Amino acid sequence: MDRVSRYTPPIADQLFLLARVLDCPALLRLPAHAHVDWPTVVQILGEGGRMASHLLAPINAAGDLRPAALIDGRVMTSPGYAAAYRAFADGGWIGLDLPRDRGGQGLPRVVQNAFAEMVNGACVAFGMLPLMQRAAARLLLAHGTPEILEVFVPRLVSGEWAATICISESQAGSDVGRIATRATRGDDGRWRVTGGKIFITFGDQDFTPQIAHLLLARTPDAPPGTRGLSLFVVPSRRIGPDGTPGEANGVTVTRVEHKMGLKGSPTCVMSFDNSLAYPVGAPGAGMRCMFTMVNTMRLEVAMQGVAVAGAATARALAYAAERRQGGPAAEPPPPLASHPDVRSMLLEMRALTEGFRAVVLQTAALLDLAHGSEDEGERRRSLALAEWLLPVGKAAGSEAGFRVANLAVQVFGGHGYISDSGVEQYVRDARVMAIYEGANGIQAIDLVTRKLGGGGERLGLFVDRVMADLHCHQSACPSLADALEVAVADLRVASDWLVARLEKQPRDCEAGARAYLELVAVVALGWMWLRMAGAAPGTSLADTKLATALFVGEQLLPVSSLLRQRVHAGARTLDALALEELCRYPE
Ligand SMILES: Cc1cc2nc3c(=O)[nH]c(=O)nc-3n(C[C@H](O)[C@H](O)[C@H](O)COP(=O)(O)OP(=O)(O)OC[C@H]3O[C@@H](n4cnc5c(N)ncnc54)[C@H](O)[C@@H]3O)c2cc1C
Incomplete structure (x- = not known):
């Protein structure tokens, strides 16, 4: 059997999020995007999804089976990559969110980010190249001299270089x-x-x-x-x-x-x-200039995680409906998806994929406001909130990619472990996302020392937004709203604990940083699911959104109290052993 290379773009969920949760039509009214209307966004994402599944998904297995190699001093890429690259560049897909006077299309970043999910869901290895062209162009636009800009940027955006x-x-x-x-x-x-x-x-x-x-x-x-x-x-x-x-x-x-x-x-x-x-x-x-490129890449690495999670979820849902096991021997076996344990895996996959898709797109939408709003206060607040969410999205999005891919293998059972299924590749591809563009441990330290430690404005903005939406959408899913309220209370307590120690006990703060980032991520997940539950009635997604929101409140959010306790543990236990003792393996 040949390796399965199939990709189903998540268009319906993306359009639901853009239109009903993140108010993309309002972003299109900003001067920088006024030339784009909503039907055009729908059309571009539709075309992007078709391109991803027909042009990029077919080369995903080829890259894994025949990796790029160094031959006579030059790198030769995997079969099909060069042709796909040419079609991708010629299609004008590299510069969707870059300025029109530099060869881009001037779309909001949130639309580009949704498109990036489809590229990375179809073939994340390929997606690395256009990502760097876009990020480099952004960097040069922000910091390059006019001469550098003129020579490099149009060629990067067109894909010539x-x-x-x-x-x-x-x-x-x-x-x-x-x-x-x-x-x-x-x-x-x-x-x-x-x-x-x-x-x-x-x-x-x-x-x-x-x-x-x-x-x-x-x-x-x-x-x-x-x-x-x-x-x-x-x-x-x-x-x-x-x-x-x-x-x-x-x-x-x-x-x-x-x-x-x-x-x-x-x-x-x-x-x-x-x-x-x-x-x-x-x-x-x-370093300061390079951060323009790094931050662009971090946002997309967050989306890479979501993309792999989405691709793996689509495969697992289809498989669990089709594959039959269990039940009384005298009767035909029921689908895997009828078993409670499999249902729990499928719901967790949906919850993480759709929840972090919303978190990452929300971050991109905030960046659009941060750069494009005509109201200075809104620009400043949006930037501060985006800066808060970026390390959280990078770390939690990448972890979600790996977790969901791993669950997909579990749903497929032994068949998922066999390479022909194409599912185990998701696990291997996703693993690096927690490492590159700033390892996730470093993102957590950044969140605690710089973002939380920067005077508390970013945390305040985050909590205020979450609480405002909580009150607005409480009735959409009361049990989730209750769980979210508890999680926010845990976050407040953990934040106070850290802020009180940032100066005098930085090691205790570093020790709790990863748990703290996970706590913020859990709150962000609950926040997005409540908003989705509030926006879903009347749409085709209403039932699945509400059921998954209930699952999130019941099964995922309660981890907040454990995370708060882990933050409060500090470094004492971690430092109980001297370094030599800790690293000596008992032979
Ligand atoms: C496939 C791949 C592609 C890559 N692409 C690029 C690229 O295009 N360009 C580029 O420049 N780099 C690239 N990288 C490098 C990547 O960014 C680094 O691997 C990453 O920054 C981590 O550095 P390191 O591997 O040296 O790990 P280390 O820095 O040695 O870290 C190892 C572990 O220790 C932890 N750690 C390290 N320091 C601290 C600290 N002070 N406090 C707490 N914990 C700490 C880390 O969180 C991590 O878990 C790529 C890496 C891979 C694997």
Whole structure:
């Protein structure tokens, strides 16, 4: 049997969320998006879904079975990738939310994000490349000089050139401040970079003649740590006077890693040898500028998790309706979905997928308001709330992707463990999402130390919004509303506990950071499900939304009190053993 590569785009749920929960039509009235109307959004997402299932889903298995490989110094991508890339770029899909005067289509980010779910649900390994082009274009639009912008951005948006993000080095993973790649300015006034980077996604491929590497490096005499890092764009080939790629620029891929999943996306070890580089942003501001790209990517990694969860859920629901097991021997066996334990798995899958889809799209919608609202107060509040939700969505979305994919394998039983089902690939592909773009433990520390510690405004905005919606939609699902109220109370107590210790007992706060992030995620999940329950009556999704909302209130939200207790535990037990004792394995 051939590997199953099927993808069902979640159009109905996406349109329900955009239209009835997130008020996308109001976003379309913002000046930046006034050229787009709602029927156009519906049409674009419909087309996007068809493209994802017909163009990208078929290459998903090919990437897994025939990973990208280094051949004679060049990366050769998996079968079908180059043709799919050409069609994707020619279809104008790269720059959906980028400005129209730079070749994009000026759609709201929330629409782009919904589209990104379909790309990543069909083939997440492929989706890495257009993600970086978009994120790099955003970065250059925000921080590049007019010359850099003119040369790079239209070519990235059209797909003529590709991009990478070059941060990681062997000694500098989460600890970005230890980057050692050097940037020096020659007598000719031009900058050159020398050093090695690891784990670089699509560091090379066989479908664009030029790659713009967005790279962090240290300049001579720069201070240690992240304050000494500057940002450069390093083309893989030198740029000729007319913009065409010329001679080689000292950029080589020395290895393509063999890895657990995401195999169609080459993960490259790279060397930069005196490579001509163009500065982006001020010297020493590299990290700050790079965050424009990183945050764009974090939002999409959150959506990658949801995307894999959605793809796995669709497969599991269909399988559980079809496959028959159990029941009295004298009768025909009933479908798997009739058994309570299987139902519980299916409902959890729906709850996490649809709930975090809503959380991630809500974050994107807030970013649209943060940049496009005409009301300054709304811009500021929306940005603060989006900044609060971003680490939560990245961590919880990626965890949900892995959890749901794993549950899908369980629903498929032994058949899910067999590669031909195509389901075990979801588990392997999803695993890295909790690691890259800032490991989830680092997201949790960021949430506690920077976002919660930044004066409490973001937490206050979040809790106020949740409570306002709770009162508004209480009658839609009273048991969920009650559970959500308890979870918010747990969150308030845990937050007070952390804030009281942030300065004097930071280690206790770090110890509880992951549980705290999970607590915020649980509240966000309940918040979204209550809003969905409130918006669903009268739609075709009314019954499934209400039943799943009941499940969320009964089965998922009560974990909030356990999470509060875990936050309060602090570091004492964790620190009971000396480091040598902790790490000595009893032989
Ligand atoms: C498939 C893949 C693609 C990637 N693509 C890119 C790319 O395109 N560009 C790029 O630059 N990088 C890329 N990366 C690198 C990725 O961003 C890093 O793997 C990630 O940042 C973690 O760094 P690390 O692997 O060195 O782990 P480490 O930093 O060694 O962390 C290991 C563990 O320790 C924890 N930890 C580390 N420091 C702390 C701390 N201070 N406090 C608490 N816990 C801590 C982490 O949370 C993690 O769980 C990619 C990685 C993979 C696997």
